[in-house]
Amino acid sequence: MSQPLAIEVDANYDFFLRHLREYVESHAGQYALMKNRSVIEFFDKPGDAYRYxxxxxxxxxxSIQEVTEEPIDLGFFSHVGN
Known part of the structure; x- marks a missing residue:
């Protein structure tokens, strides 16, 4: 992973964790597409987020992060689904 990408992923994950409670309430089970420490959009499938x-x-x-009660650091994107 390139250094700019690693920095972006870490910053996005930190932002995601700080806002997780509000995301779980309205977007549980979805995938957050993130850039520049903000959520761009939520998707039902990780592959859709990736293609977008x-x-x-x-x-x-x-970066793409699954919205779950127990956050899992996907890094850049640990899997591509449908």
């Missing part, structure tokens, strides 16, 4: 991000962000720097 690849089209939207030419620099390829973003």
């Amino acid at each position: 991000a690849k089209r939207a962000f030419e620099d390829g720097i973003f």
Whole structure:
């Protein structure tokens, strides 16, 4: 993972954890597409989030995080689903 990507992923994950409670209330089970320490959009499938991000962000720097009660650090993106 490149250094800019690693920095972005870490910053996004920190932001995500600080807002997790509010996200779980309205987006549990979805995937948050994140860039620049903010959620761009929530998706039902991780693959949809990934495809959207690849089209939207030419620099390829973003992260995707599953919204669950017990957060799991997916890093950049540990799996691509449907």
